[in-house]
Amino acid sequence: MAEEIRAEMVANVWKVVVSAGDRVEDGDTLVILESMKMEIPVVSEASGKVLEVAVNEGDVVQEGDLIATVE
C-alpha cells in the first residue's frame, strides 16, 4: 500500500535527499524542510520504494501538502 508523507507545517524545502525509485527504510530522511531557522527532517513512515517526490528544493510547502509517496 502506498504511504503518503505530508508536510506538518508551512516551510521551505531545503534539501531533497531521495529520488523516485530509491529504496527507503521506516525512519529514513526523505526531505529536509526549513522553517523559522530550524531544519526539520521529513522521515518515511514505511519501508519500501519511493514512488514520487512531490517537492523540489526551494519550494514553499503548506501544512498538509504532499511531500512524497512510499510504497
Add this chain to the structure above:
Amino acid sequence: MFETVLVANRAEIAVRVIRTCQRLGLKAVAVYSEADAGARHVRAADDAVLLGPAPAQQSYLDVDRVLEAAKVSGAQAVHPGYGFLAENADFARRVTEAGLTWIGPPADAIETMGDKVAARNAMAAVGVPVAPGSTEPVTDVGDAVRAAAGIGYPLMVKAAAGGGGIGMSAVDGEAELRAAFETARTRAERFFGSPAILLERYLTPARHVEVQVLGLADGRVVALGERDCSVQRRHQKVAEETPSPGVSPQLRERMLAAAVQAAYAVGYRGAGTVECLVPTTGDPTPPEQFYFLEMNTRLQVEHPVTELVTGIDLVEQQLRVAAGKPPTFDPDHPPAVRGHAVELRVYAEDPKRFLPGPGRITAWREPSGDGIRVDSGYAAGDLVTPYYDPLMAKLCAWGPDRDAALDRLRTAVAGFVVEGPKCNLPFFVELLGNEEFVSGRYDTGLVSRMRS
C-alpha cells in the same frame, strides 16, 4: 547627535528600537523584505525602505542593500538590533566607512568576540574563568578526537563562529563525537560561513547566567546586573529573569566584575552581554564557580527585564554612547536593582514539541496591567512567515518580588490571545505551575525534564 536612524532589523526588536528613537525626537527608518511589506515595524516607523525578496540573504542580510537604504533615506546612523547583521564586523566597518554612525561596539571587538575560540583565549588571558576547551579552531574529526581526549567528556560541540544554539550538540564519548562532528561542521559552514568548531567541556547541571554591560563613550564600563536564562529548549532561551534566583550576592559581585574586565579587554562600547555557565550541585548551597561562555556584542533579546528592574532604557544608552554622550545615569552610581522581572518568549511554535508553525494571525490581544510589558512585532491580520525566527512577542512582568512577578505573569499569559499560527503560550501555563521553576532552583535541563 544624528537625527535619523536606520533600524536594520524586523519584528519586535525593530518596533522596540523605533519606539525609543521616536520618544527622543529622532526619525526612525525601517527596512523590510517583500514578505514584510506592511509589517508592524514598517507601520511603526516614520519611513521605510524595501530591501528585496523574502529570504534573509537577499534582504536583511544583504549589506549593500541595507547601506543603500541608509543612503536613500538620509539616515545618519544605523541600529542593527540583534541577529542578522548585528554581529557582522564587516558590516560595522562598512557603515562607518560610509560616513554613518554605527550604533554598536567597535568592529574589532565584534570580531574577537565573534570567534568563540579567540574570545575564550582573550578571556583566559585576562583572568576570566573559562571551561576546559580547544584553544585552536578544529576542522578535522581526527584533530577533534585528539583534542577531546585532553579536554574530557562530556563535551559540547559548537560552531566557532556560531550563536543562537544553532549546530550545538552535547556528546558523551568518542563515538558520539565522531557522529556529531560532521553535522556540526556542515551546519557551521551553512549558517555561519565557517566550518571551524570549538570543543568545550559540557558542564552539567548548570545555570546559564549572563551579565549586562554598557561600555561608555569615555571608555568606562558599567555592569547592570545579571539575567538568568536557564529555561531553554534546543539550547535556545524561552524565558529569562533577573535577578537570578541561583546567584548569591558574593557570586554576583565576582561575575559582574569579571564581565566588566571582559568588556575592557576588547575595548568595548555600547550594550553587550557576557554569558556564563554556573554549575549547580543540586544541594541548597549556592554555587560559587562560573565560566565564561561567550560575549554577545549587541543588544540582547531579553534586555527588557534589565530595563524593568533598573528603570533605564538600554536603547537610549546605546544611542547616547554612539553619539559620544554620557549615559542618562551617573556611571559612578549605576541604578540599583529594584524588584524582580521575568520575560517569556512568545514563539510561533507548538507548546509540546516546540516545532515551528507559521501562519496568518486571525486574533491577537496583548495583555496589560500593573508591571506588564509586551514587546511585539505582530498584530491581528499579520502573516508569520517561515523565513525568519519564530519570536512573535516578548511578555514581561515586573513585581516587587519574584512571587509577585510570577503572579502577574500567570494573569497576563491567560489574557494573551494569539490565534492562527501555532503558539507556545500553553507551555508558559505549565512553566508557571512547575514546582522546580517556581522554587527558583532549576537549571538548563528544566524544559527537557518537563518533556520526558
